[in-house]
Amino acid sequence: MEEDEVEEVQLNNDLERKIADVFDVFDHAGTKTIDIREVGTVVRGLGCCPTEAEVQEITFKVEDHSNPGNVRLATFIPYACQFLAEHKYEPATPEQLLEAFHTLDSEGYGYLTKDNLITLMTQAGEPFNQDELDEMLELAIDPHTNTLPYEYYINQLMFEPPEDKDIYKLSDIIEAEKPPPPPPTRRMSEFMAEMESEMAT
Structure with a gap:
């Protein structure tokens, strides 16, 4: 081209x-x-x-x-x-996020401290870069307590798009509208073997 x-x-x-x-x-x-x-x-x-x-x-x-x-x-x-x-890269559900936070908050406080969160975001799993970290801290950390009250954060984070705007639901609709694949072609020998089997019974 x-x-x-x-x-x-x-x-x-x-x-x-x-x-x-x-x-x-x-x-x-x-x-x-x-x-x-x-x-x-x-x-x-x-x-x-x-x-x-x-x-x-x-x-x-x-x-x-x-x-x-x-x-x-x-x-x-x-x-x-x-x-x-294939629903690859689909965002986590609120339930999955809450379960993850409960795992991180082993004492059951209902929050993570800012320092704890920075350690997790920069040293565990796939580390956040500085811009990503700054953006998350700005949105997630309560400036009065310097903590992340994660149930409140999850509620703020979650946004259910209308069905016609959800890319995965749209994909499911398109997939459901596709005609079924044609049946696989059979070899003549397979057909003859089936006929012999039916005649024998």
Whole structure:
């Protein structure tokens, strides 16, 4: 494809249109391509919550090898539809978050201290970078007590999008509307063996 030629991408359903809309926000040149460094932002903009390692995996799968450092919309859409249909990178439910906080709060105080939270966010699991940490602390820490009252935080954090805005529910609808796959073709020998088996009984 010529460098200044814009690739036509056919969008077949609401899910593909939604993916394209988020992708287009980062397609600054209007060429149906984005910088590979924007992949994580696009995926998270769809309402997904991948880890950095998972973002790297997605990036590897969708990079345009004929134009390294870029991702084409035509390549990204089918891959995004696939991971959405599989419910990969789906956000945790409030119940899962509460269970995780209860595990961290082994004494059952109902909160975590700011220092404890900073240690967890920077030393356990996949560490937050400084910007991510600052953003979380600003939203999560009660400035009067310098603690994270996690039940209140979960309630503030949780937002149930309307069904037509939930990307995973939209994916489920699209998947349910697909025709069933054709039955597998059978070899003549399998057919004859079945016929012999039926005649023998």
